[in-house]
Amino acid sequence: MNLDASKIFRIGIDWLTLYNFEISYNSNLYITERVTEEFYQEKFLLDEPSYTLDSTTRLYADGKETNFKNLRLNPNRILNGHNVYNSRVDELKQALLVLIEELKQKGIDLNLSEAKIKDVEINLNINKPFLELKEALELIFVSTPHLKKISRYTGNKSYRSMFQDETLLGNYSSSLVTAYDKTEESKKLDVELDITRLEWRFLNKTFSYFAKSKELNNSLNTILTNFSLIDEIFIHNTRTRLIEKGIHHLEKNLKINLEREFIAFKKANKLGKELGKKEKRGVYRYLEEKCWIFDYSFLIELVDKYDKPHKTRETKTITKSFSNHNNLEKLNYLMEFIFNH
Numbered sequence: 001m002n003l004d005a006s007k008i009f010r011i012g013i014d015w016l017t018l019y020n021f022e023i024s025y026n027s028n029l030y031i032t033e034r035v036t037e038e039f040y041q042e043k044f045l046l047d048e049p050s051y052t053l054d055s056t057t058r059l060y061a062d063g064k065e066t067n068f069k070n071l072r073l074n075p076n077r078i079l080n081g082h083n084v085y086n087s088r089v090d091e092l093k094q095a096l097l098v099l100i101e102e103l104k105q106k107g108i109d110l111n112l113s114e115a116k117i118k119d120v121e122i123n124l125n126i127n128k129p130f131l132e133l134k135e136a137l138e139l140i141f142v143s144t145p146h147l148k149k150i151s152r153y154t155g156n157k158s159y160r161s162m163f164q165d166e167t168l169l170g171n172y173s174s175s176l177v178t179a180y181d182k183t184e185e186s187k188k189l190d191v192e193l194d195i196t197r198l199e200w201r202f203l204n205k206t207f208s209y210f211a212k213s214k215e216l217n218n219s220l221n222t223i224l225t226n227f228s229l230i231d232e233i234f235i236h237n238t239r240t241r242l243i244e245k246g247i248h249h250l251e252k253n254l255k256i257n258l259e260r261e262f263i264a265f266k267k268a269n270k271l272g273k274e275l276g277k278k279e280k281r282g283v284y285r286y287l288e289e290k291c292w293i294f295d296y297s298f299l300i301e302l303v304d305k306y307d308k309p310h311k312t313r314e315t316k317t318i319t320k321s322f323s324n325h326n327n328l329e330k331l332n333y334l335m336e337f338i339f340n341h
Helices: 075-080 089-105 130-141 183-187 204-213 220-225 228-274 283-290 296-306 308-322 327-339
Strands: 011-019 022-025 031-035 039-048 051-060 065-073 108-111 116-126 148-153 163-171 175-181 196-203
Touching: 011 075, 011 089, 011 228, 065 089, 075 089, 089 108, 089 220, 116 204, 116 220, 116 228, 116 327, 130 163, 130 175, 130 196, 130 228, 130 327, 175 228, 196 204, 196 228, 204 228, 220 228, 228 283, 228 296, 228 327, 283 308, 296 308
Parallel strands: none
Antiparallel strands: 011 065, 011 116, 022 108, 031 039, 039 051, 051 065, 116 196, 148 163, 163 175, 175 196
16 A cells, blocks of 8 residues: 555644534434433434444433434545544544545434544654654653553564563643554555554643633644644643653653662772772772663763773773663654644
């Protein structure tokens, strides 16, 4: 399948859930009924791979009536049959027209003129494999509440390689953020692309609050006429909740801990030497096991600060053996990729 890269590596909508719309239907194919001592329920449910339409009415014994309507749709699946792409405003409008027409063919009329957003999933695909960006992603996710790492079984005989992280998930209660490997899904479409997806799901509370801060509301019409709101909420939350928190952790925790352990190792060696013990070598391997190095340049900074006479020699050693810890470069790549959209 030939995919359009301009529709892959951009900020856009993945899933969208709407409420507060009108629906009418003349078919009983999708209706189920339920009767209890407390209420009578009529439930209309149409569940397709690209959308789910749910309309539930309950009539209670005391005469009270409740109505619940939800339309959850993936514009990309509606238009293309997959969700490697995400949607900008033109694709969203087109997908809504296609969906309304498809429903009409089924005897279902949908009026979305007053529809509001219950939740929205916004993502950005990054053209690097997840494993290459893993440490940079872990840094910006490290401060997210209820952080989870999800792994897949690799079949590798080595225990350390048996399970491979491919998803990071943070939960802010009214918004969720995920980074995960999308490469395998693209391969199913016979596309050889490395894709890491960064995805935010904003529930009604978060989306409404952000829209209100821009003197807008959470209606469907808002994003159809002010689609830049989608970019802004994604960028704002990525910057303040991920990047800034990650850099703060880097400066206030990671580097400080690395320096503390470096000093402790050197002091222990000095004391051992005074007591006639053999000097221990391998401070960098020790730090690699004990700490999170993150970037080899941090080791060079420590040498510059505490071992200047041997800086040239030690820098060569560090560069030769630890330059694979080049995660500042990857973090900068992430930031440039995200914030240049």
